[in-house]
Structures are given as C-alpha cells and as structure tokens.
Amino acid sequence: MAEDPGAFAEDPDAFTIEPSPSGRLLCGGCAPHDVCRLGVEIAEARDDAVRFEVVCPPFWHGGPGVAHGGWTAAVFDDALNIVALRIEPRLVTKSLAVRYLRPVPVGRPMDLLARIERHSGRRWEVSAEMTLTGTPLATARAELRTRRPHHFARHEAWLARRSPSPNGPHAES
Ligand SMILES: CCCCCCCCCCCCCC(=O)SCCNC(=O)CCNC(=O)[C@H](O)C(C)(C)COP(=O)(O)OP(=O)(O)OC[C@H]1O[C@@H](n2cnc3c(N)ncnc32)[C@H](O)[C@@H]1OP(=O)(O)O
Incomplete structure (x- = not known):
C-alpha cells in the first residue's frame, strides 16, 4: 500500500490497494509486513484472469493438517x-x-x-477455483461493487451516530 495512511484519517475514501515496495498487492493488515500472511502470491496475471500460488500456513489449520474454512474464504x-x-x-x-x-x-x-465473469458499471461478477495437482478443492463466486464516493466517510458518519448503548454494543440495529 503506497499511500500515506495519515491521509485516510482526513479522507478515508482516498484508500486504495497499491503495490507494496516489493510490488505485492497487500491488504491493510499485511502491508506493513510486505508479505501476505495468508500465503497468497500472484503467479501470472492476464487481462481478465489472475493465477495465484497459495499455501495455507500451519497457524491457519482448522483440523489436523487441513485449513480452516475461514482461511479458504479469506484467500478467495x-x-x-x-x-x-x-x-x-x-x-x-x-x-x-x-x-x-x-x-x-x-x-x-x-x-x-x-x-x-462480468463487469457492468459498478457491478463485477468474479469466480475462482483452488486446485491441488489439477483436482478442485474449493470454488467461489463473488459480487463486487465499485465503491460509491464517500463510502468510508458515510460509514464513519453512520458509526458516529451510534452512541454506546447501556444494553451493550449490539443493542442498536
Ligand atoms: C498477492 C497478495 C494477496 C493479498 C491481496 C490483498 C489485496 C486486498 C484485497 C482485499 C479485498 C477485500 C475486499 C473486502 O473484503 S471489502 C469488505 C467487505 N465488504 C464490505 O464491507 C461491503 C459492505 N456492504 C456495503 O457497503 C454495501 O452493502 C454495498 C456497497 C456492497 C452495497 O452496494 P450496492 O451497489 O448493492 O448498493 P448501494 O451502494 O446502492 O447501497 C445500498 C444500501 O447499502 C447501504 N450502504 C451502502 N454503502 C454504505 C456505506 N458506505 N455506509 C453505510 N451504508 C451504506 C445503504 O443502506 C444503501 O442504501 P441507501 O441508504 O443509500 O438507500
């Protein structure tokens, strides 16, 4: 993430994922480490498709020798x-x-x-498959949206209107 994090406090909508110093695309949590802690590396990029090499780190295991389903979902x-x-x-x-x-x-x-799969205006439909030596292990589909202007600012304003409730943080909907 190449942008100055201080800029987001003033304008949260300035946030974008930019290549790290080593050229990786990383989430906000991993950018300071300059490595993807989920174990995801881009192997090959084409216009409408990207191939990744992924390795589940041992601390993401959910059962003996197998990945937690949340790791798989986060990687997708x-x-x-x-x-x-x-x-x-x-x-x-x-x-x-x-x-x-x-x-x-x-x-x-x-x-x-x-x-x-499809892209029109703010709407994106994307799909992926995870394989081991050619055998599918998991597949995923997602709908993405191009953020509207002020997406994060709206969220922050919405959050600011939520005063702490005497009945706990989940009392308001
Ligand atoms: C090699 C290295 C590997 C590692 C790579 C790491 C790269 C990193 C990749 C990481 C990638 C991680 C990616 C992630 O994980 S992104 C994080 C997970 N996703 C989200 O947080 C999205 C949450 N959902 C929404 O914001 C909305 O539902 C969306 C935008 C999807 C709706 O969209 P849509 O086009 O369907 O509808 P609309 O825009 O007309 O809104 C409809 C209604 O929704 C409400 N609403 C909408 N927006 C806001 C808001 N801001 N503040 C408050 N409310 C908001 C509002 O009620 C509105 O109605 P109205 O009240 O306006 O009438």
Whole structure:
C-alpha cells in the first residue's frame, strides 16, 4: 500500500490497494509486513484472469493438517478482488459464496485461478477455483461493487451516530 495512511484519517475514501515496495498487492493488515500472511502470491496475471500460488500456513489449520474454512474464504476474497482491482482500485465485496469440495491441506502449494465473469458499471461478477495437482478443492463466486464516493466517510458518519448503548454494543440495529 503506497499511500500515506495519515491521509485516510482526513479522507478515508482516498484508500486504495497499491503495490507494496516489493510490488505485492497487500491488504491493510499485511502491508506493513510486505508479505501476505495468508500465503497468497500472484503467479501470472492476464487481462481478465489472475493465477495465484497459495499455501495455507500451519497457524491457519482448522483440523489436523487441513485449513480452516475461514482461511479458504479469506484467500478467495483477496484473489477475487485482486483480479478486478487491477482495473478498478476502489472495490468492496458485496457477496462471497464458497463451495468446499475437499479438505484443503496445510503447507502444500496449490493453484488458484480467479477470473472476471462480468463487469457492468459498478457491478463485477468474479469466480475462482483452488486446485491441488489439477483436482478442485474449493470454488467461489463473488459480487463486487465499485465503491460509491464517500463510502468510508458515510460509514464513519453512520458509526458516529451510534452512541454506546447501556444494553451493550449490539443493542442498536
Ligand atoms: C498477492 C497478495 C494477496 C493479498 C491481496 C490483498 C489485496 C486486498 C484485497 C482485499 C479485498 C477485500 C475486499 C473486502 O473484503 S471489502 C469488505 C467487505 N465488504 C464490505 O464491507 C461491503 C459492505 N456492504 C456495503 O457497503 C454495501 O452493502 C454495498 C456497497 C456492497 C452495497 O452496494 P450496492 O451497489 O448493492 O448498493 P448501494 O451502494 O446502492 O447501497 C445500498 C444500501 O447499502 C447501504 N450502504 C451502502 N454503502 C454504505 C456505506 N458506505 N455506509 C453505510 N451504508 C451504506 C445503504 O443502506 C444503501 O442504501 P441507501 O441508504 O443509500 O438507500
């Protein structure tokens, strides 16, 4: 992320994912480390598709030797956004559907291919498949949206209107 984080406090909508010093596209959590802690690396990029090499780090295991389903979903969220982020830097995920076909092993390099299925205006439909030696382990589809202007500022204003409730933080809807 190349932009000055201080700028987001003044204008949160200035936020975009930009290549890190080593050229990686990283989320806000991983950018300071300059490495994807989910274990995702871009292997090959074409106009409407990106191929990734992914390895589930051991600390993301959910059962003996197999990945937590949340790791798989997070990896798909990243990959499905990256395929469109190369064209549109201001995206959010509107929906994400994952099909878990087989257990995903920890510590084994896998292939993930993400592609743009459709794009019209603010609407993006993207899909991806994670494979091990050619066998599908999981697939995903997502709807993305180009952020409207002031997306994060609207969110912050909405949050600011929520005063802490005596009944706890989840009392208001
Ligand atoms: C190699 C390295 C690998 C690693 C790579 C890492 C790269 C990193 C990749 C990381 C990628 C991670 C990517 C992620 O994970 S992004 C994070 C997960 N996604 C979100 O947070 C999205 C949350 N959802 C929304 O914001 C909206 O539902 C969207 C925008 C999707 C609606 O969109 P849509 O086009 O369907 O409808 P609309 O724009 O007409 O809105 C409809 C209604 O929604 C409300 N609403 C909308 N906006 C706001 C708002 N701002 N503040 C407050 N309310 C808001 C509002 O009620 C509005 O109605 P109205 O009241 O206006 O009538």
